[in-house]
Amino acid sequence: AQTVTQSQPEMSVQEAETVTLSCTYDTSESDYYLFWYKQPPSRQMILVIRQEAYKQQNATENRFSVNFQKAAKSFSLKISDSQLGDAAMYFCAYRRRQAGTALIFGKGTTLSVSS
Amino acid sequence: DTGVSQNPRHKITKRGQNVTFRCDPISEHNRLYWYRQTLGQGPEFLTYFQNEAQLEKSRLLSDRFSAERPKGSFSTLEIQRTEQGDSAMYLCASSLARPGVNTEAFFGQGTRLTVV
Numbered sequence: 001a002q003t004v005t006q007s008q009p010e011m012s013v014q015e016a017e018t019v020t021l022s023c024t025y026d027t028s029e030s031d032y033y034l035f036w037y038k039q040p041p042s043r044q045m046i047l048v049i050r051q052e053a054y055k056q057q058n059a060t061e062n063r064f065s066v067n068f069q070k071a072a073k074s075f076s077l078k079i080s081d082s083q084l085g086d087a088a089m090y091f092c093a094y095r096r097r098q099a100g101t102a103l104i105f106g107k108g109t110t111l112s113v114s115s
Numbered sequence: 116d117t118g119v120s121q122n123p124r125h126k127i128t129k130r131g132q133n134v135t136f137r138c139d140p141i142s143e144h145n146r147l148y149w150y151r152q153t154l155g156q157g158p159e160f161l162t163y164f165q166n167e168a169q170l171e172k173s174r175l176l177s178d179r180f181s182a183e184r185p186k187g188s189f190s191t192l193e194i195q196r197t198e199q200g201d202s203a204m205y206l207c208a209s210s211l212a213r214p215g216v217n218t219e220a221f222f223g224q225g226t227r228l229t230v231v
Contacts, residue, residue, distance in 0.1 A: 004157075035219070044118070045158075045206070045222040091157050099212045100146055100165060102173075103220065105157030 002027040004094050006106035013082045014114050020067075021077045021109050023092030029053075031097040034068065036077045039108070040088040048090070051075065053097075079111075087113045119223035121207050127229045128197055135193045136226045140209030147190050148220060149182055150206040151175065158206050164190060165212075197230045204228075 003026045013019035025034070036048040051059045051068050058066050063083075067076045079086055092106040120139040128134050140147050145166050150158035161180070163171045166187035176182075179197075184190040194201055204227050208220035 006157075037222075042224075044224040047219055047221075050219060093157075099217050100163065100170070100210075102148060102160035102163060102171070103150075103158070104160070107155065107157050 002029070002094055002096075002104050004092050004104050004106040006092050006109050008109045009107070010110045010112070012112045012114065013079070013086075015082055015084060017082055018078060018080045019082055019111065021079075021090055021092075021111065023075045023077070023106055025073050025075060025092070025094050027073070027094065029096055033095045033097065034066075034075045035093040035095070035103070036064070036066070037091045037093055037105075038086075038088045039091065045091070049077065082113050084113050084115060087111055119207055119209050119221055121205075121223035121226050123226060124224065125227045125229075127231060130197055130199060130230055132197055133193065133195045134197060134228065135191050136205055136207075136228075138190045138192070138207030138209075138223060140189070140207070141211075141221055144209035144211045144218075144221075145187065146210045146212055146220075147184055148208040148210075149190070149192050150208065152204040152206055152225070153202075161192075161205075194228075197228075199230045202228055202230045 032053045034051045039045040049061045063080045089108045091108045093103045147164045149161040152158040164184040179195045182192045204225040206225045208222045210220045211218045
């Protein structure tokens with residue numbers, strides 16, 4: 001069975017600084033997707049970034065980038081130039097490549113941003 | 116259509132009562148998912164529909180839970196004889212999959228259930 005582990009329950013960062021959230025996963029599949037989702041308080045979960053396992057290049061979306069280490073089964077999220085609006089719960093998630101399969105989430109990391 | 120809509124947003128019920136939640140997916144999205152999220156945990160998959168067909172159910176979905184998606188549009192999730200352990204946020208998500216198009220899941224704001 002696939003599992004996703006986020007070992008940092010809470011992280012904090014100051015505005016304009018950089019923070020890295022960690023995620024490890026376990027799977028016997030060779031082709032899959034990895035995601036970071038953001039869940040602000042009392043608001044819906046939104047997709048931050050997606051990585052396809054067969055692509056070696058790390059995904060980037062503006063201030064968000066990932067460090068994908070397939071052999072180590074590691075998938076960290078780096079947030080650069082942190083903003084107050086980045087404060088949220090961040091979930092790492094895994095999905096098999098087959099379309100329609102369910103997401104498997106980690107327990108989440110609560111990120112706080114201070115001014 | 117601005118996204119996945121879930122109703123109600125909050126529900127408080129007495130133990131033993133039945134509750135029903137509704138999810139309206141993004142128009143044209145043919146896939147619909149239900150997840151449950153308890154405090155301090157990530158969402159856990161419950162069930163999945165493609166159009167009106169329920170294709171997969173998690174072992175978390177006990178026989179007190181039933182989900183439907185008549186006509187492949189909105190979906191309902193019913194919990195019968197609620198228990199305190201059913202208290203959680205119930206999330207709905209939808210996605211579109213057809214030849215040449217495969218979107219990721221878009222989530223609703225969830226229905227928070229409290230069983231007292």
